[in-house]
Amino acid sequence: MTENNSSHPMFNDLIQALKQYEHFAVISHFRPDGDAIGSTLAMGLLLRHLGKNVQMWNADPVPQRYAFLAAAGDITPLPLALPADVQVLICVDSGDLKRIGNEAMELFNKAPFTINIDHHHTNTRYATLNIVDGGAAACGCIIHALIREMGVSLTRPMAEALYTAINTDTGSFQYSSTTPAVMRMAAELIEAGVDVGDINRRIWQEIPATSFITQREVLNNMVVEEQGSISHYSMPAGRKAELGVGPEDCKDLVDIIRVMQGVKVAVIFEDLENGLVRVSLRSKDPQVDVSAIAGMHGGGGHCMASGIRMRGPLADAREKVLNSIRAVVRSLS
Ligand SMILES: [Mn+2]
Missing domain, CATH: 3.90.1640.10 (inorganic pyrophosphatase (n-terminal core))
Incomplete structure (x- = not known):
């Protein structure tokens, strides 16, 4: 404004x-x-x-x-x-x-x-x-x-x-x-x-107890790459049911992995029921515009926070998006 x-x-x-x-x-x-x-x-x-x-x-x-x-x-x-x-x-x-x-x-x-x-x-x-x-x-x-x-x-x-x-x-x-x-x-x-x-x-400060199951899952399974500059986690189909958690417990997961020291971009990949993959991107570095990265794959949003809904399977969507992020991160400095 x-x-x-x-x-x-x-x-x-x-x-x-x-x-x-x-x-x-x-x-x-x-x-x-x-x-x-x-x-x-x-x-x-x-x-x-x-x-x-x-x-x-x-x-x-x-x-x-x-x-x-x-x-x-x-x-x-x-x-x-x-x-x-x-x-x-x-x-x-x-x-x-x-x-x-x-x-x-x-x-x-x-x-x-x-x-x-x-x-x-x-x-x-x-x-x-x-x-x-x-x-x-x-x-x-x-x-x-x-x-x-x-x-x-x-x-x-x-x-x-x-x-x-x-x-x-x-x-x-x-x-x-x-x-x-x-x-x-x-x-x-x-x-x-x-x-x-x-x-x-x-x-x-009133986070439901079930959300801690998801947080534990994310911390146990997150991946860090590119010398610690990219953190990501993938939630495959059916995992939510196995964990006994609902959609409310899977919000803001990207915030958990974003706060790690050195991370420039954090990403969550999640299989949706309809064959689509939801991708949530966050940037901590003003030089990395995640809305531009999202835009390359049909998504959009803000420079520091954006999202994509794209065709699966999850592993393919993940490689495509990570490749775009890797290219941007490698071009820095
Ligand atoms: Mn808003």
């Missing part, structure tokens, strides 16, 4: 649409993270505050760690068909439509008016109205700026949703995306009632 607090012309058409229509639905990407859930809720709460009718949907359930947020229980599974009264479908935190899933894509394509609010610089501008700021640390930052621009005073539930969005997408304010403007936003959210100690404990 820009550093100044002057008005954002990028919001004019959006504010106009929010005022003009009455019935909204808000959606985000499947396997929602803190920014997806926080942005969905902040947008939904803003619309309710404006007296609008709003539904909130996601293809996947709200992760347990975000269930404490006000109105999180109002995020429902996708309807089978677009409800007749929905005039506007707003998609938050999704760089492209594939990220919301096939069923949601069908709903999206039937909606009379669509809005895309996002911060991925690879955003494909898929909606009627596209509000994209590739420089924003989180989609929640854009929604925070919108709320500020509209002159709406932040309620505590809105502030908690936005704090969750920004906190999680900046890695607890650790990534370089944490600018002075981001810290000022966080300060405003704390002023609006966020209890920093309590919310951080809820988000980061």
Whole structure:
């Protein structure tokens, strides 16, 4: 986001649409993270505050760690068909439509008016109205700026949703995306009632016991190569069932192997049920843009965090992606 607090012309058409229509639905990407859930809720709460009718949907359930947020229980599974009264479908935190899933894509394509609010610089501008700021640390930052621009005073539930969005997408304010403007936003959210100690404990320090089974598995089986500059782990099909863990226990695994000293790129490869392989990439070196590497294989994301869904088998996908990473890592220094 820009550093100044002057008005954002990028919001004019959006504010106009929010005022003009009455019935909204808000959606985000499947396997929602803190920014997806926080942005969905902040947008939904803003619309309710404006007296609008709003539904909130996601293809996947709200992760347990975000269930404490006000109105999180109002995020429902996708309807089978677009409800007749929905005039506007707003998609938050999704760089492209594939990220919301096939069923949601069908709903999206039937909606009379669509809005895309996002911060991925690879955003494909898929909606009627596209509000994209590739420089924003989180989609929640854009929604925070919108709320500020509209002159709406932040309620505590809105502030908690936005704090969750920004906190999680900046890695607890650790990534370089944490600018002075981001810290000022966080300060405003704390002023609006966020209890920093309590919310951080809820988000980061209530990890289910089953997730430790997965963490142990990753630490036992991770591979380190290229003189310690690349770390990766592969989760083959059926392994989750053997371990007795669910999808929630397999999130953020890349963060476990990324923190090793000397690692520049960390990657998780995971066999999905549909024959596809999910690849999560993280960079710790600004010279390595993992969104470019993801782009070579049909994925996308941010410079320091990106993802791919590609054809298996897992071993082939792994070799292809690792070769791209090896080439970049070897070209350094
Ligand atoms: Mn995000």
